Amino acid sequence: xxxxxxxxxxxxxxxxxxxxxxxxxxxxxxxxxxxxxxxxxxxxxxxxxxxxxxxxxxxxxxxxxxxxxxxxxxxxxxxxxxxxxxxxxxxxxxxxxxxxxxxxxxxxxxxxxxxxxxxxxx
Numbered sequence: 001x002x003x004x005x006x007x008x009x010x011x012x013x014x015x016x017x018x019x020x021x022x023x024x025x026x027x028x029x030x031x032x033x034x035x036x037x038x039x040x041x042x043x044x045x046x047x048x049x050x051x052x053x054x055x056x057x058x059x060x061x062x063x064x065x066x067x068x069x070x071x072x073x074x075x076x077x078x079x080x081x082x083x084x085x086x087x088x089x090x091x092x093x094x095x096x097x098x099x100x101x102x103x104x105x106x107x108x109x110x111x112x113x114x115x116x117x118x119x120x121x122x
Contacts, residue, residue, distance in 0.1 A: 001070070002097075003100075004066045008059070008061065008104045011060065014060075018057070019078070019104065020055050021075055022075060022077070024074055033048045074092050075093070075117075087115065089117055100119065
């Protein structure tokens with residue numbers, strides 16, 4: 001089995017925001033399973049987030065390793081903020097790629113903001 005490693009930088013700003021890596025689900029299917037009323041900022045958490053084998057929490061300053069199949073896989077990260085959900089770009093990991101490592105970047109500003117998965121240079 002291959003592994004994907006995702007690293008979330010340790011930062012004071014946004015340290016309480018809940019981030020989850022979502023493996024092999026579309027954003028639409030994720031929304032359907034979690035529901036539109038999901039609000040982690042208020043302390044509520046769906047069973048799907050804690051029980052699914054496709055959802056992986058990422059704490060502030062943490063790196064996670066996810067075992068993936070030898071097939072093509074997709075992943076994205078979702079953050080639950082007080083303003084709503086933020087989704088990263090979706091990444092495709094091909095079957096012939098070597099072990100992959102990504103950094104999670106959060107940009108918050110007056111004109112631009114977003115969540116991005118960036119492949120690390122190995």
